[in-house]
Amino acid sequence: MRVALGLSPVRTSAGRRAQVSCGSSIGSDKKLIVVGGGAAGYFAAITAKREARSGDLDVCIVEQGKSLEKVRISGGGRCNVTNVEAEPLSLSSHYPRGHKELRGAFFREFSTADTFEWFESRGVPLKVEKDGRIFPQSDSSSSVIDCLQREARELDVELIEGRAVTQVNRVGENFDVVVKGEDRPMNSELLLLATGSSRTGWRIASGLGHTIVDPKPSLFTFKIPDNGNWKALAGISLQDCCCVLTAGGGAKFEQRGPMLITHWGVSGPAILKLSAWAARALGSNSYTAELNLDLCPQVPVEELTSEILRMKKLKNKAFSSLPLSMKETSFPRRLWGYLLSRQKIPEDARFSELKDKTLRKVALDCKRLALPVQGKGPFKEEFVTSGGVDLREVDLKTMRSKKINGLYFGGEVLNIDGETGGFNFQSAWTSGFLAGKDLAKRVS
Numbered sequence: 001m002r003v004a005l006g007l008s009p010v011r012t013s014a015g016r017r018a019q020v021s022c023g024s025s026i027g028s029d030k031k032l033i034v035v036g037g038g039a040a041g042y043f044a045a046i047t048a049k050r051e052a053r054s055g056d057l058d059v060c061i062v063e064q065g066k067s068l069e070k071v072r073i074s075g076g077g078r079c080n081v082t083n084v085e086a087e088p089l090s091l092s093s094h095y096p097r098g099h100k101e102l103r104g105a106f107f108r109e110f111s112t113a114d115t116f117e118w119f120e121s122r123g124v125p126l127k128v129e130k131d132g133r134i135f136p137q138s139d140s141s142s143s144v145i146d147c148l149q150r151e152a153r154e155l156d157v158e159l160i161e162g163r164a165v166t167q168v169n170r171v172g173e174n175f176d177v178v179v180k181g182e183d184r185p186m187n188s189e190l191l192l193l194a195t196g197s198s199r200t201g202w203r204i205a206s207g208l209g210h211t212i213v214d215p216k217p218s219l220f221t222f223k224i225p226d227n228g229n230w231k232a233l234a235g236i237s238l239q240d241c242c243c244v245l246t247a248g249g250g251a252k253f254e255q256r257g258p259m260l261i262t263h264w265g266v267s268g269p270a271i272l273k274l275s276a277w278a279a280r281a282l283g284s285n286s287y288t289a290e291l292n293l294d295l296c297p298q299v300p301v302e303e304l305t306s307e308i309l310r311m312k313k314l315k316n317k318a319f320s321s322l323p324l325s326m327k328e329t330s331f332p333r334r335l336w337g338y339l340l341s342r343q344k345i346p347e348d349a350r351f352s353e354l355k356d357k358t359l360r361k362v363a364l365d366c367k368r369l370a371l372p373v374q375g376k377g378p379f380k381e382e383f384v385t386s387g388g389v390d391l392r393e394v395d396l397k398t399m400r401s402k403k404i405n406g407l408y409f410g411g412e413v414l415n416i417d418g419e420t421g422g423f424n425f426q427s428a429w430t431s432g433f434l435a436g437k438d439l440a441k442r443v444s
């Protein structure tokens with residue numbers, strides 16, 4: 001990879017000082033320009049270079065900041081590269097935007113198993129965690145970054161960092177790529193837009209005639225108002241919770257899995273998944289909805305109610321002691337105390353002193369705790385954008401634009417986003433691979 005050394009370092013938008021390419025490199029004509037040096041851009045550039053038999057496919061990545069920055073911060077610095085789910089059809093079901101469209105050739109051509117093999121064969125040993133997420137054995141995203149950069153360098157991919165592409169114009173069958181601060185545009189025959197969730201990327205795609213599905217955030221936590229002392233429960237986690245969200249217009253979404261109570265609301269895998277599937281509905285409803293939690297899905301409501309009612313017979317049993325079935329599921333005591341306080345039951349009350357009606361309400365609350373969602377939480381562990389280039393306008397076997405000859409797309413710039421768990425990088429690797437392969441075929 002040639003990081004062309006600049007005549008003078010410039011300050012990037014992030015305020016970093018970066019070496020940029022000299023005028024001759026920026027001004028010269030290219031075969032393929034990749035806009036965006038993220039996961040998808042790198043994977044496409046590497047694949048195109050590797051697969052091109054003629055060897056004369058010059059590939060240049062133009063990156064506005066520092067390349068692979070999202071890979072660096074991903075997975076809490078560990079980079080959740082992909083997921084153990086490898087069967088193409090099941091894999092596509094993890095994409096709220098794309099689950100129908102990605103059922104075809106997309107993952108059949110390059111699936112999670114291929115990603116695994118790709119990195120391992122290039123000296124990045126990976127490990128599978130209990131929940132199916134795959135990380136580098138080093139537990140450091142720098143292993144992934146070093147591998148991608150080494151591969152690109154060896155293949156002589158040119159990298160221009162610290163320069164934003166502001167505009168792309170179609171000139172005949174070619175593209176004029178306008179780089180901020182440069183008088184002369186770069187010119188290329190082929191163009192790949194891999195700009196992630198950047199507004200400029202979507203503006204460029206739209207300027208070239210593509211439809212952009214309105215971008216909205218996905219993968220976020222929910223804010224719950226502190227009525228009834230919710231904050232005091234912060235830190236409680238349930239290994240198994242069934243979460244049902246009813247958003248505007250009655251749209252219902254359901255997910256089951258681990259759930260965490262935080263000082264601003266709820267989080268954890270079940271909630272993040274719910275946010276992904278409900279991202280569009282929540283976005284159109286100012287992030288307000290009703291959340292119903294089944295805190296104890298292993299125990300049916302009738303069973304729990306009759307168990308609680310039976311406990312009335314235990315004359316001196318304090319109500320604060322957990323029913324046996326809930327003890328077995330390691331139900332948190334603090335949460336049980338919260339359910340009692342919602343029915344205004346004093347801590348020292350005895351089962352025998354309470355009315356059946358009150359006891360039934362506690363059981364029902366445990367099975368269907370209704371909470372108002374009033375916004376998104378600040379959780380930023382993983383965050384993606386739903387929306388982007390309309391998939392109907394892209395051939396998902398090759399990532400070619402159906403509208404403009406020579407234009408390709410890869411990664412999050414497209415209207416594809418996945419659940420948390422490595423699925424978002426997987427769509428970036430797959431789309432980058434497919435684009436790269438087709439680009440190579442085209443020039444060979």
Ligand SMILES: Cc1cc2nc3c(=O)[nH]c(=O)nc-3n(C[C@H](O)[C@H](O)[C@H](O)COP(=O)(O)OP(=O)(O)OC[C@H]3O[C@@H](n4cnc5c(N)ncnc54)[C@H](O)[C@@H]3O)c2cc1C
Nearest residue numbers: 036038039040064074075080165196198411412422424425
């Ligand atoms: C905090 C965080 C953690 C995450 N962790 C994970 C994880 O562990 N596993 C997972 O699967 N997903 C994770 N994701 C999601 C994942 O990072 C994205 O899905 C993935 O990076 C998308 O790849 P991409 O190449 O399409 O876009 P990006 O990685 O965003 O790359 C796009 C690049 O284009 C550049 N660019 C944009 N506009 C221009 C322009 N006009 N000119 C030049 N360059 C431009 C950007 O600077 C950027 O470098 C995480 C996201 C976040 C925010």
